[in-house]
Amino acid sequence: MIFAHLIANEVMKMLRKRRFQVVLLILFALMAVFSYAEKQAANTLARQLGTADWHVRLQHQITEATNRLRSPLLSAAEKAGLQATIQEGQYELAHDINPYAPGAPSFMKTFMDEGITLLVPLFVIVIASDMVSSELSGGTIKMLLTRGVSRAKVLASKLVALVLLVALLLSAIAVSSYLISGLFFGYQGWGLPVLMGFHTTASGTVDVGHVYTVPQWKYLCMTFGLGFFVCLCIACLSFMVSTLVQSTASSMGIMMAALIAGTLLTTLATSWTAAKYLPVVNLQLSGYLNGSPPPLAGMTFSFSLCVLLIWAALAIVVSFLVFTRRDIMG
Amino acid sequence: MMVGEPVLSVTGLQKRVRGRLIVKDVSFEVGEGEIFGFLGPNGAGKTTTIRMLVGLIRPTAGIIRISGHNLQSNPQEALRQVGCIVENPDLYPYLTGYENLYQLAWMQGPHAVARIAEVAERVRLSDRLHDKVRTYSLGMRQRLGIAQALLGNPRLLILDEPTNGLDPAGIHELRAFLRTLAAQGLSIFISSHLLAEMELLCDRVAIIRDGRVIRTGDIRTLVAEASTDVIWRVEPLDVAWPILCRHATDGRLTRVEGGVRCTMSDEQVSAATLELAERGCKLFEVARQRASLEDVFLQTTGGGLA
Numbered sequence: 173m174i175f176a177h178l179i180a181n182e183v184m185k186m187l188r189k190r191r192f193q194v195v196l197l198i199l200f201a202l203m204a205v206f207s208y209a210e211k212q213a214a215n216t217l218a219r220q221l222g223t224a225d226w227h228v229r230l231q232h233q234i235t236e237a238t239n240r241l242r243s244p245l246l247s248a249a250e251k252a253g254l255q256a257t258i259q260e261g262q263y264e265l266a267h268d269i270n271p272y273a274p275g276a277p278s279f280m281k282t283f284m285d286e287g288i289t290l291l292v293p294l295f296v297i298v299i300a301s302d303m304v305s306s307e308l309s310g311g312t313i314k315m316l317l318t319r320g321v322s323r324a325k326v327l328a329s330k331l332v333a334l335v336l337l338v339a340l341l342l343s344a345i346a347v348s349s350y351l352i353s354g355l356f357f358g359y360q361g362w363g364l365p366v367l368m369g370f371h372t373t374a375s376g377t378v379d380v381g382h383v384y385t386v387p388q389w390k391y392l393c394m395t396f397g398l399g400f401f402v403c404l405c406i407a408c409l410s411f412m413v414s415t416l417v418q419s420t421a422s423s424m425g426i427m428m429a430a431l432i433a434g435t436l437l438t439t440l441a442t443s444w445t446a447a448k449y450l451p452v453v454n455l456q457l458s459g460y461l462n463g464s465p466p467p468l469a470g471m472t473f474s475f476s477l478c479v480l481l482i483w484a485a486l487a488i489v490v491s492f493l494v495f496t497r498r499d500i501m502g
Numbered sequence: 503m504m505v506g507e508p509v510l511s512v513t514g515l516q517k518r519v520r521g522r523l524i525v526k527d528v529s530f531e532v533g534e535g536e537i538f539g540f541l542g543p544n545g546a547g548k549t550t551t552i553r554m555l556v557g558l559i560r561p562t563a564g565i566i567r568i569s570g571h572n573l574q575s576n577p578q579e580a581l582r583q584v585g586c587i588v589e590n591p592d593l594y595p596y597l598t599g600y601e602n603l604y605q606l607a608w609m610q611g612p613h614a615v616a617r618i619a620e621v622a623e624r625v626r627l628s629d630r631l632h633d634k635v636r637t638y639s640l641g642m643r644q645r646l647g648i649a650q651a652l653l654g655n656p657r658l659l660i661l662d663e664p665t666n667g668l669d670p671a672g673i674h675e676l677r678a679f680l681r682t683l684a685a686q687g688l689s690i691f692i693s694s695h696l697l698a699e700m701e702l703l704c705d706r707v708a709i710i711r712d713g714r715v716i717r718t719g720d721i722r723t724l725v726a727e728a729s730t731d732v733i734w735r736v737e738p739l740d741v742a743w744p745i746l747c748r749h750a751t752d753g754r755l756t757r758v759e760g761g762v763r764c765t766m767s768d769e770q771v772s773a774a775t776l777e778l779a780e781r782g783c784k785l786f787e788v789a790r791q792r793a794s795l796e797d798v799f800l801q802t803t804g805g806g807l808a
Contacts, residue, residue, distance in 0.1 A: 177608040185605070188596055315592040315650065318556040319609050320582035499519075500558035501550075 174321065175329060182303075182333030191302055192337070195295050196344055202291075203352040207279060211356045214274070226270045234261040252372055252465035259378040260367060260463060269385065275361025277388050279353035280346065284395045285462065289438075289455050292345065292399065293406045293431055299337055300410035301424040303330050304495070308418045313500060323496045327415070331488065334411060338403045346396060366391040370463025378463070391461070398457040405451060405480040406431075412487035415495050438467040445469060451483040507570055508533050509583075509658050509689040510555070515564035517550055524550050526713035528564070532658070532691055537684050539704035539721070540693040541799065547713040548693045549589065552662045555691070556586045569657055582610075585656035587664060591647025595636040599627055599646050602635055607653050614653045625649045625679075641672040648679075659683065661692045665699055677703050701725070701795040709802055717802050721795065728793035728801055732771055735761040735787040742783050749774035761787070 186192050218224040221232060237254045240246070246254070264271050284292075304327070307313040316326050350359070365385035372378050410427045417423040434452020437444070447453050448468045454476035459466065466472070508531040515528040525547040532538040542548050553559040555566060557577050566573040571580035593602050603622065607614035622628050625645040630638070638646065644664065651659055659680075665673045680703065684690055694700050700707060701721065709717040717724065730751070736742040739762070747755055749771075750764035757763075766774065771788060778785055 174609065174611060181605050181608055184601075185594060185597070188601075190596070310592070310594070311590060312592040312594060314556075314558060314586075314588045315606060316609075317558060318581055318584065318586055318588070319606060319654065320578045320580075320584075321609055322578060497560075499560060500553065501519075 175325060178321070178326065178329030179332050179336070182330050183336055186299065186302070186333065186337055189302070192299060195298055195341070196348075199295065199344060200348050200352065203283075203348050206283065207353040207356040210279065210282075210353075214272070226272045227265065229272060230261050230265055234258055234265075237261070248469075249465060249467070252378075255378050256370060256372045256463055256465055259380055260370060263367060263380060263383060267385075269365050269367070273361060273364050274357040275364070276350045276354035276357055276359045277361045277392060278364065279357060280349045280392055281366070281388065281395060283349050283353075284345070284392075284399050285456075285458050287345075288399050288402055288458060290431065290435055292342075292403060293455065294428065295341060296338055296403045296406045297410045297424060297427045297431065299341065300334055300407040301414050301427055302420050303334055303411055304414040304491075305417055305420045305423045308500075309420060317500065324492060327492060327495045331408075331411060331491075334407050335404060338407050339400065342396060342400050342403060346392075362387065362389040364388040367463070368461060372463050372465040394461060395458040398461075401477075402455050402457055402480065405484040406455075408484040408487040408491075409451065412491045415491045448475070449479060451480055454479045508567075509536075509569055510538075510691060511565075511567045512551075512555070513565045515551065515554060515566065516562045517547075517554060517559065518562040523562075524713055525554070525561075528708075528710065528713070528715050530708045530715060530718050532689050534657075534689055535684050535687045536706060537680060537690045537692065537704045539700040539707035540691060540710065541697060541700055541707050541795075542693075542695065542710035544695055546710045548695075548710060549662060551710070552586075552588060552660060552693055555660055556584060556588060557581055558588065582654060583657045584660060585651030585654055585658070586660035586662075587644075587647045587651055588660075588662050590666075591643045591650070593635045593638075593643060593646060593650075596634065598632050598634055599638070599642075600631045602646060603631075603649060603653060606650050610654050613655070617653055617655065621649045621652050624652070640667050641669070641675075644668060644672070644676070652683075657687075657689060659688055659690045661690065663694055664692060665694065665696060673699065697795040697799055707795070709799060711802075717798075724798045725793055725795060728798040729790055730765045730767075730793070731763055731791040732766045733758060733761050733763050733787075733789045733791060734785075736778060737784045737786070741781055742778055745777050745781065745783075746774055749777070763791075 217229065221228055234257075237257045241251065241254050241258070260271075307316060317323055364387070366388050367383060368386055368391070369382040369384050370378060370380065371382065410423070413423045413426050414420075417426065431452055434450055434455075437447050437450070438453050445468055448471050453467055454471070456464070456467070457473065457476055460473040460476070510532040512531070513529050515525055516523065517525040528547070528551055530538070540548055540551070550559060554561045555573075557573060557580075561574070566580075568580040569583045571583070573580040594605070597605070599622070600618070603618050604615070607618055619628075622631050625648055627642065627645055627649060630642065635643065635646065664676060668676060680690055680692070692700070692704065704721055706718070706720050707724065708715045734742070734746060743755060743762070746762065746764055747753055750766055751770065752765055755762045755764050775785065775788065
């Protein structure tokens with residue numbers, strides 16, 4: 173009973189803050205900009221190719237990938253990526269599947285697949301970093317902890333509230349990306365086929381033996397589900413930093429630096445395989461669905477899931493240990 | 503003075519931070535309906551002690567009991583008896599006054615929610631209750647903080663330097679308000695380094711210095727003990743001077759405006775008066791200088807008031 177009230181309090185506080193409203197505003201603005209840019213890019217490409225026929229465009233992309241594959245300067249990971257593109261393209265041509273079919277659901281899919289490594293986690297960090305540290309720096313933690321409610325309960329209510337807020341954020345992303353991009357591309361395309369079952373290893377071999385298609389709405393459910401899981405993991409990590417650090421700004425800074433460092437690691441240090449145990453390297457879970465090669469050798473879907481899960485669990489344990497024991501000094 | 507069990511009892515409290523003892527030995531009791539002052543210079547360990555009283559800091563040693571509940575072993579039950587403001591009123595500036603109260607009341611259950619209107623009325627915030635706290639003056643924030651503290655219907659109110667930043671009118675108002683609360687049976691524990699304030703407000707005080715309680719007692723007794731100086735208006739002075747010198751505790755007299763001053767006990771005063779009369783001196787006035795709490799403080803702490 174009291175616990176439910178605590179959660180309601182936390183959610184209400186966050187929704188009343190400018191922070192959450194600003195995040196939503198930025199999100200809407202970005203959706204509009206991305207939709208516009210994508211629309212423009214498609215138009216330009218059609219003009220360059222002289223036709224809007226997707227067969228031509230896809231064939232063009234395959235040829236380009238094949239040419240680039242000859243370059244001796246490519247790393248194994250880049251080669252694998254190109255291989256995957258070629259194989260996918262050929263499969264799509266053979267089965268008459270248009271990968272460029274426009275529509276709001278297609279935009280949602282691209283946005284989530286691309287955004288989950290950096291953009292969406294950034295939003296999550298902005299919200300989660302604030303959960304505990306703002307009470308510490310604002311002094312309001314003293315009120316929360318002197319009301320005869322146990323510290324573990326107070327912290328747990330914040331964690332549950334955070335899960336709800338992350339769910340709200342993802343719903344906002346889903347709804348706004350659909351509504352806003354639909355203005356540019358139309359609202360059709362829920363049933364378009366999406367390829368699944370490509371298996372690309374980091375060394376560059378592509379297995380097309382088990383390829384099948386699912387309707388786009390189903391794929392979207394999966395990718396948003398996985399996105400939610402990834403966001404929760406990021407949220408737990410930020411939550412821990414937020415309990416350890418007094419200032420919201422520094423807790424946000426720490427998490428953002430870690431996130432960006434992780435993204436850089438995946439592109440720069442492909443030979444340092446121990447990096448695969450870092451949470452920020454494992455964020456692109458949906459990559460395992462659509463057949464992109466893993467960022468580092470030895471990574472599989474279940475491996476990434478486990479890494480994220482363990483980090484999140486550790487973060488929660490540390491948060492609780494520290495929060496229930498710490499002395500709230502001035 | 504105390505009837506039954508004390509509302510707050512503290513025994514042998516200690517706090518060590520990074521190997522340094524900040525609070526060395528603090529013990530006292532606060533009875534029902536009593537206003538208890540906790541006095542000491544800045545840095546004496548007042549705030550650390552208060553934070554231990556409300557469970558924000560874990561004591562290294564010692565026992566805190568609130569209404570008989572041990573704070574260490576039963577913190578929830580103990581803290582339900584307490585309302586507090588530690589340092590500043592802790593408010594969310596982006597919420598309205600009502601929402602701030604509602605947040606806390608909601609934490610404590612329906613009985614606290616039912617008290618919101620009553621408590622707001624008591625601190626006279628009803629008309630501004632639906633404005634954002636960001637727009638409140640310091641005095642209003644202080645009142646809202648007290649309203650928060652009273653929501654849970656506590657038996658003990660703990661206030662840390664509550665007069666900080668208030669103007670004289672605000673201080674006067676706060677004092678009257680606290681007196682009313684105490685008259686209704688609420689115990690109030692109040693820390694301050696402003697002695698004049700405490701003298702007007704408290705029934706009893708504890709004086710803390712360097713992490714130790716060095717005096718505890720009824721404020722009138724403490725002040726009376728410190729009131730050792732007597733001023734004499736007597737003529738002729740050249741006859742009276744040696745007599746007074748003989749009877750004074752330290753054998754010394756000083757000229758002050760309107761007479762001479764010396765340190766004497768009540769017995770010494772009556773003996774000196776008799777002798778002055780025998781020698782034909784005209785005695786116009788004998789006045790004991792009433793010491794302030796500040797004098798008590800300076801005597802017991804040996805100065806160094808920050």
